[in-house]
Each structure stands twice: as structure tokens, then as C-alpha cells.
Amino acid sequence: MLKFAGILMIFIAGTGMGTAKSMELTKRERNLKKFLWLTSCLKGTVRCGNSCFPEAFLEISEKFDGMYQEFLQSLADRLKGQEGQTLGQIFRDCAKKEFRTAGFSAEEMELIASLGDRLGYLDREMQLRQLDIFEEELCRRLDFLACQLPEKKKLCRNLGILGGIFLGVLLW
């Protein structure tokens, strides 16, 4: 009886791990979409409000919650603090700190962290163009992820279930 209960627990744990991994992928897609929205908001604030970055980040932060709001507010605070670092460095630090749990892949994280390096140079047109390019890149990644996502999620779930069964059989 105890053996059966143990095997059942292993099976449930395997299925749970698979489902968790699959949910992580959904979270990753959702967070990328949210960052895309953030980019659009930033573009609008630069285009229409002609706001400088600390101001723009603070304005946008009101539209977001959770890690995005924290990211935008800490970014605005640090830029206002004028600590002797470049915009790129500050942006990278804040992104890496606040998006630790966002589920981004290393490549996606690098793409997001590098946004600060592209901004702050030359005129408004240049900022908008850079944000356009960034948006395009992000959209490409989202499309790619959307294509792969159903298969990957299914794979994760199935691997979890099969892993659970496999370990159960081994222990029997």
C-alpha cells in the first residue's frame, strides 16, 4: 500500500513538474507581450509628450503593476539620481534585477537589457526609430515563440507524465 502511494506521489510530482514548465513558457510569452506594450507606451510618451526618460518611465509605470512597475520606477529613480553611470548601464542593472523571475530566455534577457544602450543618442527621430527596431525584434521573437509554444507546452506536460510513469515502473 505504501509503495503504491509513493509511486502515485512520484507520478503526480512528474506531471506537476511538466505542467509547471509548460506554465513557465506561457508566463514567458505573457511577459514578452507586456514588454512589447511597455515599448509602445515609451514610444508614445517620447513622440507625443516629448518627455525625457526619467519622466517617461515614471509616467508609464502607472500603467503597469508588479515587476514592470518596479522596474520602471527604479529606473526613473536611478536616472534622476544621476549616479555617474550611463543610461545603458543603469537600464541593464535594473532589467537584470527586476526581471529575474520573468522567465525570459538568456537571449531575450540580453535583448531587453540592451535597449538602454540604444537610447539617449541623438534626436527624437533616432529614439523612435530605435524603439521601432526593438519592437520588430521583440515581435519576431514572440511570433517564433507562438509557433513553438503549443508543441513545447505539450512536450513538457507529456514528458512530465511519462517521467512520472517511468520512475513509477522502475520502483515497482
Next chain:
Amino acid sequence: MEASQIQNLFAGNIRRLLVQTEIDYDRLYEIRLRAGRPLFLTYDKGECFLRTKGREPYVVTREDLKETLEYVSGYSLYAYEDELRQGYMSVQGGHRVGVTGKVILDGDRIRGMKYISCINVRLAHQIPGCADAVMPYIRKEKWTAHTLIISPPRCGKTTLLRDVIRQLSNGFGKIPGVTVGVVDERSELAGCYQGIPQNDLGMRTDVLDCCPKAQGMQMLIRAMSPAVVAVDELGKEEDFRAVEAVIHSGCRLIATAHGENVEAVLATPFFAGLKKMRVFDRYIVLGKEKRAGIIRGIFDGRGVPC
């Protein structure tokens, strides 16, 4: 004046020295940075170098200028494109940062500036009460004079205008306050930061920030029905058309202009037109004999001392 607000505008090396040095920011007028040259601090009574610990004058580097420009613009030089074309930026607190460098032309139009080699931070000062002596000439119980404040640069025109606005708006003595509309083209008068005036312009004052004077005056008349319209540094042709609109709308006008004296200002073509119309009831001339803001004279519409 908040010292840290000013210190934070500068590059790390300069900021550290500014923090270490004892500076009376209420008397400090300008901080001037030139690439490869010592940093100057200009007070009302003269200038001095910013010195290192070894008492050597601190020599400004190109990196200092670049870093300072990043901080001044909040890492967003693009947001100051239009202002940079005119050679200055306005920052939090109403301070004005003038820049010079290599001008980039697009045909006849100034497109921008590069190789910035000089930055001049002009500090805005609020001196509540500095207009006490002139207020009885500008405002009686049921009358406000169309007033022009005249002085050469750095003699306290804007500071005086700011206090005149504040007193007109709040009222003074037994004189009640009136609604004042301010067109603050360069964000110097109110020193707005994110739309909120950092300087006290009074409780009945509406500020149109960063708006060209001519359009701003018309907008204020249409939208805010002010009793008094106040603007700094009249001088462009379109300003004068807007002045006419203000006069004919029944609002009173308080303005400033660059000039040595009343005659010199009224001799310029635009002001000559206003003189012919006898627009201004009062001319206040400022000088800088011992310190900025000395009132040299108050004249009526005919140029006769009051």
C-alpha cells in the same frame, strides 16, 4: 535654493568638488564650464575658480562636459532639441543651461549643435519681496499699469518680474489679488517641473509652460480670462502682434525687455510702435551698480520719472 539639486547637474568630478567647497548658492549666479579651461563660479560681486584640494583651479575636460550634458538633459538630449537650437535648456528649478559648440545647419535653419565646448549654468533666484518698492507704482486698488521692466542681462529682470507676478496674484497690503496668466516660454519664471511650478508665482497664477510667447498670450486670453498677462523678454515681431491683442482684450500686461534705458528700448522699431500707441503706463529700469536688481528709475508712459 537646494544645493544638491544644482550639484547633481554636474559630472562626478565637478560634483565632488562642489560638495567639498563652501558655496553660497543664494549669491551664486553662474557656473561656467569651458573645455580645457578652469571652471568659473560667478557671484554678484565677481568670479572665482573652483579649486581642487591642492588649491589648483579645476580644469574642465571634454568628458566632464559630455557627462554634465547627460545629467542636465536627464539622459534625453532629444527632448531638448528645440531648446538646444536656441542655445539653452531649462532644467528643474528654473535654472537655465546655455551651451555653445559647433552649430549644424540645414540650409539656413539651425538643426542642432555638436562638439559642445562650453556650458553655462545660470541659476534662477527667487527673492520674495524684491518688488515691494515698485508695487505701489504698478497696482492701485482698481487699476493695474501696463508695465515694462527694462535692464541689461543679469540685472534681475526675471527675478523682479517673478515677484511682481507673485504679489499681483496674492495681493499685497490692502490691495486684492488678481488672476495672472504667465507665458513661460523658457520655464524660467515658474521653473515648472512636470507641469508644477517650482517657484512661487502666487495663488491666482496660471502658467503656460514652454509655450511661444505670441501664441501663449492669445491662448491665455481665450482660455483663462486673466486680469494680467505676464511675459519675459519681449523682442520678436510676432510678440508685438500678441501684445496688441492683450491690450485690446482689456487685460493688463507686465513684460520685460533687454536694454540699457527707456530711450534705448523705445528706439528699437518694435517698441517704437508700442510707444506710439502709448501702450505702457510704467517703465521700470534696473541696473547693477553694487548688486543686481538696483532700481535706477520708474517712469510713466511719457518717460517722465514717477
